[in-house]
Amino acid sequence: MKKLINSPDAVLADSLVGVAAAHPELRVDHDNRIIYRAEGTRQGKVALISGGGSGHEPLHGGFVGLGMLDAAISGEVFTSPTPDQIQEATKTADAGAGVLHIVKNYTGDVMNFDMAAELAGADTGVAVETVVTNDDVAVTDSTWTAGRRGVGVTVLVEKIAGAAAEAGRDLASVAAVAREVNERGRSMGMALTSCTVPAAGKPTFDLPEGEMEIGVGIHGEPGRRRVPLAPASEIAAMLVEPILADYDFTGGPTIALLNGMGGSPLIELYLMYGEVAKLLEAEGITVARSLVGNYITSLDMAGCSLTLLAATDEMLELWDAPVSTPGLRWGV
């Protein structure tokens, strides 16, 4: 295993030291592994928090800031944060208007966020709403999940619901738009290589030269099938087709996210996006906004995922609103 780390058990703690040093506009609670806005949540604004296992950076800590999250909680690599951590973040982020928990659908995350929501309510009376993302069309149940996994749409939920909160909407309204984004979003991923979890010291799964995994999860969970390596144009079809089979993206604007898994260079991600764009155009789908790059990763895995969102006009407007985070920034 070759990694830029000090020791496998200190990866998260050491990385948070770097986040704190690099971003004076953020603060890090090192005990609870919470990244939050230095200036805190604006009084009366609905707070958005999210979190999960680390190893998916910039998700979630890289999306803390104006227009997105108020706080993000990190568990160890691919390990859910504890209810205590999440409860602490909920209390820290609340500014009197309640807190939206954005939770990717993994059993541990869902359980621990639920427990934290209950604790926060009982302890301090903070109102909590939860949106669970489950956009991955690859599998219905997985080794880590009951139901579909939550992946790329989580980035879009954080951006769009974050803008709704900045605009002053109340908790019910912010939660509603977050749920609507999840309902109208679909994703599919693939891997050329496994990732290597530092504590394990070896690749999570074997993927021989000449093969790839279609429908892989962001922790290296098995996908739909193992197939021979294929040209990018065919890989694009293997991502686009199951998404379009699951939801109708014609007749309105689409937001497209071509996401890198962490180990694939940008030149390849743009190449993949070019192939995806051709297929979408041929299907009469209008891409109104797009993102290409590493947004929800799986450590050093080589590969990519595609997320499509059938955006409403309201969602496009919220998408275009100013955002200022380490991972996503425009308009400010």
Place this chain on the structure above:
Amino acid sequence: MKKLINSPDAVLADSLVGVAAAHPELRVDHDNRIIYRAEGTRQGKVALISGGGSGHEPLHGGFVGLGMLDAAISGEVFTSPTPDQIQEATKTADAGAGVLHIVKNYTGDVMNFDMAAELAGADTGVAVETVVTNDDVAVTDSTWTAGRRGVGVTVLVEKIAGAAAEAGRDLASVAAVAREVNERGRSMGMALTSCTVPAAGKPTFDLPEGEMEIGVGIHGEPGRRRVPLAPASEIAAMLVEPILADYDFTGGPTIALLNGMGGSPLIELYLMYGEVAKLLEAEGITVARSLVGNYITSLDMAGCSLTLLAATDEMLELWDAPVSTPGLRWGV
């Protein structure tokens, strides 16, 4: 070789299709492999162009836009663009105030940009100034270079000189600040793994498990030495020490770029930045601005580089000016 490509000889062309599809604010001249601003260079503004072999994305095409480059020219992977391509970009970008060529110090790039500058002057009378970046302290001459290699400072030159051009300065003044940034910047890189050039189909060099290359170049050129794999804190020292031995960064603000080589995940890059920040603080160096992420890459190489710039107050002001490119965006 596992890559998201159609065929090794179509990587650049196919990737540019994706760039054009993803960025309506940019245009791509596919024949000449030039990425330029859709609205063109503002009349009377000094134009900035840069380019080189591809495989270093987001450099250079990802830095085209308000506040940075007016156009970027791509050669094939790790191959200089031709004088004809560069001349074409020079003519396209010129808006009556002349053109600054930003050239990384590699023999082919320097030669071809020089020839293009002569051709553009003779052909159309466009005034051209050139800044050659040579910030890499690792080696004095290399397999690809007479003199030091140009690496991470190129990103800072493009940002700062780009802001000077947007502010309406003339060609001599923009060139002067670009040269000053290069003179006050130093870099050092390292690799955990080789990169794999698509056309070669195999890693550029062998780097056994348990070893790393200190002072590596962005094409996988040999560095200073091959050493046993070490903890991040020691790697940080191997990057910081030769930089500080070469230039005095105390007594003023520093801009720090902790750059990923393409295959290292963000969690590791932040971890490395944390280690670097500790060392700089211990040396009495004040980091005024920082960037952590993939900015000048070497395909899928795992590793990182550090660039420090002893910024003047003027440079900080230009750094903070609005920028809107795919790779760097703030204030707009």
